[in-house]
Amino acid sequence: MKILIAKNAGFCFGVKRAINIAVDCEDDGGNIYTLGPIIHNPQVVKQLAESSNVIPKESIDEMAEGTVILRSHGVKAQELAKAKDKGLNVVDATCPFVKKTQDYVKSLSDEGYTVVVVGEKEHPEVQGIVSYSKGEVIVASTVDELKGLSYRKKIGIVAQTTQSQKRLEEIVTYCVGVASELKVINTICNATSVRQDESVEIAEVSDCVIVVGGKNSANTGRLVELCRAIQPKTFHIEVAGEIEPGWLDGVESVGVTAGASTPDWIITEVIDKIRQLGAK
Amino acid sequence: MKILIAKNAGFCFGVKRAINIAVDCEDDGGNIYTLGPIIHNPQVVKQLAESSNVIPKESIDEMAEGTVILRSHGVKAQELAKAKDKGLNVVDATCPFVKKTQDYVKSLSDEGYTVVVVGEKEHPEVQGIVSYSKGEVIVASTVDELKGLSYRKKIGIVAQTTQSQKRLEEIVTYCVGVASELKVINTICNATSVRQDESVEIAEVSDCVIVVGGKNSANTGRLVELCRAIQPKTFHIEVAGEIEPGWLDGVESVGVTAGASTPDWIITEVIDKIRQLGAK
Numbered sequence: 285m286k287i288l289i290a291k292n293a294g295f296c297f298g299v300k301r302a303i304n305i306a307v308d309c310e311d312d313g314g315n316i317y318t319l320g321p322i323i324h325n326p327q328v329v330k331q332l333a334e335s336s337n338v339i340p341k342e343s344i345d346e347m348a349e350g351t352v353i354l355r356s357h358g359v360k361a362q363e364l365a366k367a368k369d370k371g372l373n374v375v376d377a378t379c380p381f382v383k384k385t386q387d388y389v390k391s392l393s394d395e396g397y398t399v400v401v402v403g404e405k406e407h408p409e410v411q412g413i414v415s416y417s418k419g420e421v422i423v424a425s426t427v428d429e430l431k432g433l434s435y436r437k438k439i440g441i442v443a444q445t446t447q448s449q450k451r452l453e454e455i456v457t458y459c460v461g462v463a464s465e466l467k468v469i470n471t472i473c474n475a476t477s478v479r480q481d482e483s484v485e486i487a488e489v490s491d492c493v494i495v496v497g498g499k500n501s502a503n504t505g506r507l508v509e510l511c512r513a514i515q516p517k518t519f520h521i522e523v524a525g526e527i528e529p530g531w532l533d534g535v536e537s538v539g540v541t542a543g544a545s546t547p548d549w550i551i552t553e554v555i556d557k558i559r560q561l562g563a564k
Numbered sequence: 565m566k567i568l569i570a571k572n573a574g575f576c577f578g579v580k581r582a583i584n585i586a587v588d589c590e591d592d593g594g595n596i597y598t599l600g601p602i603i604h605n606p607q608v609v610k611q612l613a614e615s616s617n618v619i620p621k622e623s624i625d626e627m628a629e630g631t632v633i634l635r636s637h638g639v640k641a642q643e644l645a646k647a648k649d650k651g652l653n654v655v656d657a658t659c660p661f662v663k664k665t666q667d668y669v670k671s672l673s674d675e676g677y678t679v680v681v682v683g684e685k686e687h688p689e690v691q692g693i694v695s696y697s698k699g700e701v702i703v704a705s706t707v708d709e710l711k712g713l714s715y716r717k718k719i720g721i722v723a724q725t726t727q728s729q730k731r732l733e734e735i736v737t738y739c740v741g742v743a744s745e746l747k748v749i750n751t752i753c754n755a756t757s758v759r760q761d762e763s764v765e766i767a768e769v770s771d772c773v774i775v776v777g778g779k780n781s782a783n784t785g786r787l788v789e790l791c792r793a794i795q796p797k798t799f800h801i802e803v804a805g806e807i808e809p810g811w812l813d814g815v816e817s818v819g820v821t822a823g824a825s826t827p828d829w830i831i832t833e834v835i836d837k838i839r840q841l842g843a844k
Contacts, residue, residue, distance in 0.1 A: 449740070449741060453737050453741065456736060456737065456746075457737050460729070460732060460733045460748060461729060461733065463750065464749070464750050465747070465749050466736075466748040467745070468740060468745065468746040468747075469744070469745050470740060470743065470744050470745070
C-alpha cells in the first residue's frame with residue numbers, strides 16, 4: 285500500500301511560533317495562561333498543560349496573577365486591555381499575519397473606511413480582528429450576507445487569514461458597486477491555499493484520504509470538505525487511535541494531510557498506524 | 565406617431581460647463597484655442613468657431629499667443645506644462661469628474677501604487693489621466709488586456725468616466741488575485757449610466773431609435789450599440805438632415821436619445837424633423 289503525505293501538512297509558521305513562545309514561558313515561572321486554546325488542537329493543548337503548565341482559560345477574569353499568552357488566532361483589543369489593566373504579564377503569540385490584519389483594520393477604520401471582514405463571525409480570529417475597528421465593521425463570509433449593504437463612501441476590506449480567494453473576490457466585486465472608494469488588503473495567508481491545493485492533488489490520486497487535525501480547527505475542516513468532494517472516502521481524525529482498519533480494505537494508496545495546528549508527532553503516529561494496518 | 569425622448573439626453577454637466585467657459589473666453593479678446601475639439605460634437609465646435617472665435621488646434625506648437633482652453637476630456641500633464649511654458653493664458657474647462665480622476669491617478673502613483681486605468685487607450689480622456697502617473701500605469705478595457713499582469717504589491721484602479729460598471733468589476737476581480745493591496749476609486753460618472761439605462765428602456769418600447777451625437781463621440785457610440793442590441797432599427801445621426809423618411813415607414817413610436825456632447829438645439833431640430841415626417 286502506497287502512502288502519499290502532503291508536503292505542507294501540519295504546523296504552519298504562526299502555529300510553530302506560538303508553541304515555541306508558550307514553551308519558552310515556562311522559564312518565567314508563575315502561572316501561565318492562554319485565553320482559549322493557544323491553537324485549535326486538543327492534543328497539543330493537553331501536552332502543553334502537562335509539560336509546560338500552560339493552562340487555557342475562558343476569560344481574563346479566571347486568571348490570577350502571572351503570564352497570559354495571546355493565542356495564535358489573536359484576542360480582542362478589549363481583552364488585551366483588560367489583561368494589561370489587571371497587571372498580567374502579556375506575551376504575544378498572535379500569528380504575525382493575524383496581527384497585521386488587526387493593524388490593517390485599525391488603520392482602515394482610522395482612515396474613515398467602513399470595514400468589511402471576509403470571514404466567519406464566530407471564529408476567534410475574526411472576533412479579534414473586528415475589535416480593532418473603532419468605526420463601522422461588517423463580517424460576511426458570502427455575498428448573500430452582504431446583500432443588505434447600501435452605499436458607503438469608503439469601504440475597506442480584509443479577510444480572515446484562512447479564507448478562500450474566491451470568497452474575497454466575490455465580496456470585493458459586490459462592494460465595487462456600493463462604494464465610491466474601495467481599499468482591499470489581501471490578508472489571506474498563502475500557506476493555507478498551498479496546503480489546500482496540495483491536499484486536493486493528493487485526494488485526486490488516492491483511494492482513501494485521512495485528514496489529521498483538531499475537530500475545532502476551521503482550516504482542518506475545510507481540508508476535509510475539499511478532499512471529500514473529490515474522494516468520498518475521506519476521514520477526519522485527531523489521533524492515530526481513531527483509524528478503523530476497515531477504512532483501508534482494498535485500498536492501494538492512502539493520502540494523508542493535516543491542518544495548520546497538527547503537530548508532526550501526531551502525523552508520524554498516524555503514518556505508523558497506517559503502515560502497521562497496511563502490512564496486515 | 566409617438567415620440568419618446570430620453571429625459572437625460574444631451575449635454576451633461578461637464579459639457580455644459582465647458583461650453584459656457586468657452587463662450588465666456590470671448591470677452592478676454594485675442595486668440596482662443598482648444599487642444600483638439602472642446603467636446604466630441606462637430607456642429608458645436610463649428611458654431612463656437614463662428615460665434616466665439618474658438619479655434620481647435622492639434623498641438624500647442626500650432627498656437628500663437630492668446631488663450632488655450634483645456635477641453636472637457638482634459639489634456640496631458642505635459643501639454644498643460646508646455647502651454648504654461650509658452651506663456652499662453654490657460655483656461656481649464658476639464659470636466660470636474662475627469663479632473664478628479666487625474667488627481668486620483670497622481671495621488672495613487674505618489675503612494676506607490678501601480679495604476680490601472682479601466683478605459684480605452686486611444687481616448688483623449690484616458691491619455692490625459694494616464695499622464696498624471698509618475699510611476700507604472702496600465703490601461704485596459706477588458707480583463708483579457710490585463711492577463712499578462714503578474715504580481716504587484718499595490719495596485720490602484722480608476723476608470724474612464726464613461727466606462728461601464730461591469731468592466732470595472734471584472735478588472736477589480738482579476739486584480740484582487742495579483743496584488744497584496746488594492747485601492748479602487750470608482751470614477752465612473754453616474755450621468756453616463758443613467759443615460760444608458762434610460763436609452764435602453766426607450767429602445768425596448770420603440771419601433772425605431774434615433775441616437776443623436778458626434779460620430780467621434782465614444783459615449784454616443786455606446787448608446788448606439790446598447791439600443792441596437794434591443795432594436796435593430798437604431799440609427800446614429802449628427803444632425804436632423806441625415807434622417808431618411810423611409811426609416812419611419814410603418815413606425816408607431818420613435819425613441820430619441822443623445823450623447824453627452826449633443827446640444828439641445830440639435831435635439832430640437834431632430835424632433836421637429838421627425839414630427840414633420842410623421843405628419844406626412
